[in-house]
Amino acid sequence: MIRRSVLIAASLVLAATGLAACSTGATDSADSSADSASKADKGAFPVTVEHAYGSTEITEEPTDVATIGWSDHDVALSLGVVPVAAQAITWGGNDQQSTDWFDAELKKVGGKQPVRYNADTSIPFTEISKAAPDLILATNSGITEADYKKLSEIAPTVAFPGDPWLTSWQDSLEMIGKATGRVTLSEEVKKETEDKIAQAQKDHPQIVGASYLVTGVQDNSKLGTIGLYGAGDARPQMLTQLGMELAPVADKLVPAGQFYTDVSAEKAPELESEVLINLGYTAGSFEALQKDKLLSQIPAIKSGHYLDVTDQPLSLTFSAASTLSIPYFIDELVPSIAEAVDGGKVNVTAAE
Amino acid sequence: MTIRTPLAPADPAAAAAAVVRGRRLPGVGLILGVLLLAAVASILLGAEWVPPTALFDDGSFGHAILENRIARTAIAFAVGGALALGGACLQGLTRNPLADPGLLGLNAGAAFAVVVALVYVGATGLDSLLWAAFIGAALAAILVHGIAAIGRDGATPAKLVLAGAALTAALTSWTSGILLMDHKGLEVFRQWQVGTIGSDWGDLAICAPFLAVGAVMALLGARVLDALALGDDLAKGLGRRTGLDRVVVGIAVVLLSGTATALVGPVAFVGLVVPHAVRALVGPSYTLVLPLSIAGGAALTAIADALGRVVLPPTEVQVGIMTAVVGVPAFVWFLRRGRMAGL
Numbered sequence: 247m248i249r250r251s252v253l254i255a256a257s258l259v260l261a262a263t264g265l266a267a268c269s270t271g272a273t274d275s276a277d278s279s280a281d282s283a284s285k286a287d288k289g290a291f292p293v294t295v296e297h298a299y300g301s302t303e304i305t306e307e308p309t310d311v312a313t314i315g316w317s318d319h320d321v322a323l324s325l326g327v328v329p330v331a332a333q334a335i336t337w338g339g340n341d342q343q344s345t346d347w348f349d350a351e352l353k354k355v356g357g358k359q360p361v362r363y364n365a366d367t368s369i370p371f372t373e374i375s376k377a378a379p380d381l382i383l384a385t386n387s388g389i390t391e392a393d394y395k396k397l398s399e400i401a402p403t404v405a406f407p408g409d410p411w412l413t414s415w416q417d418s419l420e421m422i423g424k425a426t427g428r429v430t431l432s433e434e435v436k437k438e439t440e441d442k443i444a445q446a447q448k449d450h451p452q453i454v455g456a457s458y459l460v461t462g463v464q465d466n467s468k469l470g471t472i473g474l475y476g477a478g479d480a481r482p483q484m485l486t487q488l489g490m491e492l493a494p495v496a497d498k499l500v501p502a503g504q505f506y507t508d509v510s511a512e513k514a515p516e517l518e519s520e521v522l523i524n525l526g527y528t529a530g531s532f533e534a535l536q537k538d539k540l541l542s543q544i545p546a547i548k549s550g551h552y553l554d555v556t557d558q559p560l561s562l563t564f565s566a567a568s569t570l571s572i573p574y575f576i577d578e579l580v581p582s583i584a585e586a587v588d589g590g591k592v593n594v595t596a597a598e
Numbered sequence: 599m600t601i602r603t604p605l606a607p608a609d610p611a612a613a614a615a616a617v618v619r620g621r622r623l624p625g626v627g628l629i630l631g632v633l634l635l636a637a638v639a640s641i642l643l644g645a646e647w648v649p650p651t652a653l654f655d656d657g658s659f660g661h662a663i664l665e666n667r668i669a670r671t672a673i674a675f676a677v678g679g680a681l682a683l684g685g686a687c688l689q690g691l692t693r694n695p696l697a698d699p700g701l702l703g704l705n706a707g708a709a710f711a712v713v714v715a716l717v718y719v720g721a722t723g724l725d726s727l728l729w730a731a732f733i734g735a736a737l738a739a740i741l742v743h744g745i746a747a748i749g750r751d752g753a754t755p756a757k758l759v760l761a762g763a764a765l766t767a768a769l770t771s772w773t774s775g776i777l778l779m780d781h782k783g784l785e786v787f788r789q790w791q792v793g794t795i796g797s798d799w800g801d802l803a804i805c806a807p808f809l810a811v812g813a814v815m816a817l818l819g820a821r822v823l824d825a826l827a828l829g830d831d832l833a834k835g836l837g838r839r840t841g842l843d844r845v846v847v848g849i850a851v852v853l854l855s856g857t858a859t860a861l862v863g864p865v866a867f868v869g870l871v872v873p874h875a876v877r878a879l880v881g882p883s884y885t886l887v888l889p890l891s892i893a894g895g896a897a898l899t900a901i902a903d904a905l906g907r908v909v910l911p912p913t914e915v916q917v918g919i920m921t922a923v924v925g926v927p928a929f930v931w932f933l934r935r936g937r938m939a940g941l
Contacts, residue, residue, distance in 0.1 A: 470914055507913055510646075
């Protein structure tokens with residue numbers, strides 16, 4: 247993922263700071279800007295980044311970057327920028343309110359775990375301003391225009407390019423690459439990620455062209471409806487990039503401009519696809535789907551071509567696909583998807 | 599609303615029964631007719647049109663759909679009947695026309711207990727959540743009555759409602775506070791909170807004993823409520839021990855609304871609207887209002903659930919939302935007709 251030169255630079259910093267950077271929050275000696283200072287392109291600044299709420303000018307290389315959103319911290323870190331503060335991952339996160347892929351990369355580049363704030367229900371302006379950032383990244387977030395204006399008073403802020411929460415990893419990467427002056431590096435990271443996806447297609451040829459649906463069981467006790475994700479959602483977007491094809495019924499049932507809809511269980515036989523990927527909330531949802539008189543009539547469930555993912559972190563690898571999570575998605579989940587395409591009823595539950 | 603007239607018949611139930619033989623009969627017929635219509639609509643309406651003959655086509659998808667809808671209808675009937683019966687009892691008990699389990703803190707108590715069970719006890723199955731909701735509703739009822747009873751004049755209708763509102767406010771914010779910190783609990787709770795009718799006979803079987811005991815206690819309380827309608831002084835004059843009577847009917851209300859809420863989540867308006875509508879049709883006697891409230895509540899809930907399946911295809915609108923959509927216009931219509939009978 248990260249260029250060898252970055253790793254070397256990072257390990258030098260690590261050595262210089264006496265390994266203190268490894269232990270999170272132990273000391274302040276690992277200035278997060280130190281290990282990323284030299285990765286910017288020459289003459290990259292000033293730079294202007296366009297987004298949904300206008301354009302933001304960044305005059306010099308940011309050193310203290312704060313992030314809001316599902317994947318901004320991942321993308322920044324994949325470019326060697328360790329955020330000083332980032333959104334807490336409350337759904338699918340680990341004890342550090344982070345993810346395993348973020349922590350692994352953090353260890354590689356030798357940075358300090360960012361200050362984590364909960365931005366699920368509202369933007370924590372006070373905590374962000376306490377982190378004193380010189381750049382705020384929110385390219386895959388749901389910030390409102392009012393939020394954007396307030397954040398811009400704290401530091402230059404880069405919002406999402408189109409719709410809230412629906413930014414592709416490529417767009418995030420391009421915008422964050424530009425904003426941090428790492429256009430060259432971002433292109434390299436993009437190439438690496440695309441190569442990884444291409445390799446997955448080679449390793450699992452059966453997934454290419456397979457039609458799929460992504461559903462979410464709402465609750466394992468009352469299965470009157472089942473959630474169906476549409477083409478605009480991050481999950482189908484990732485599977486489509488993998489070469490799979492979203493079944494036409496999703497376009498028919500999910501209204502335009504919506505990325506999700508609840509479908510009556512009575513429509514189960516219409517949910518035609520070669521493979522069904524269900525994101526269950528609890529481990530019991532797998533059995534509940536099989537046992538339910540109506541939902542068991544979904545063609546892919548009936549024919550046994552389905553995958554049930556109740557492991558939240560794994561679900562997150564493609565719900566919030568990023569340059570850091572995609573390798574995890576490909577290594578940990580794609581083999582199960584391939585197995586489901588082949589006709590195995592696969593249940594990926596939480597490890598605990 | 600309290601003491602109405604010294605000329606009130608000594609036994610209102612007997613008087614009401616006499617009236618039924620005359621002009622109340624059409625009202626009874628209307629309610630039973632609507633109940634029948636609700637059963638038919640709830641079995642026929644849905645995202646997919648299924649001919650009723652599919653019921654005989656064992657193994658077909660149509661058969662599965664109809665079976666599913668029949669189970670849903672049964673649960674809607676049980677829940678709606680319990681909520682309306684509980685609401686009618688509460689209105690009589692507190693002599694407050696706005697009384698319903700939501701107003702007196704029972705729903706908030708049930709919801710809070712469910713969240714505590716989800717988050718701190720790790721309960722996920724409906725059978726354990728049922729108990730939690732039930733205990734929560736009971737504790738809330740005791741607490742509200744206890745708070746209202748402080749002071750010289752005891753638990754007056756106004757104090758009960760104030761205590762209920764205060765407890766609801768406190769419990770609701772605690773519930774939100776816990777949920778903000780626990781997202782997994784939130785996912786499960788969100789679905790429960792809006793009120794969703796499931797189709798699991800097992801769920802109904804777990805609840806049935808509570809509902810049955812609650813219904814019997816409530817129906818036996820009809821004479822008590824009729825006496826209380828005359829005011830405590832007159833009721834005591836008629837030989838009623840009003841304090842004990844209130845406790846018995848109160849337990850019935852907790853059993854009915856706590857269990858119904860646990861089964862499908864908080865469902866508003868049924869407990870409030872149905873008793874008023876029934877009273878407008880058949881008069882104020884609880885001997886008639888209570889059983890007909892069961893029928894009316896069952897009908898309203900089943901119709902609301904059935905309509906929820908067809909208003910926004912391909913999705914289904916939860917019954918908790920639909921009862922408000924269907925119930926509020928009905929309530930306004932009754933108010934405008936000026937036929938809101940006294941308690």
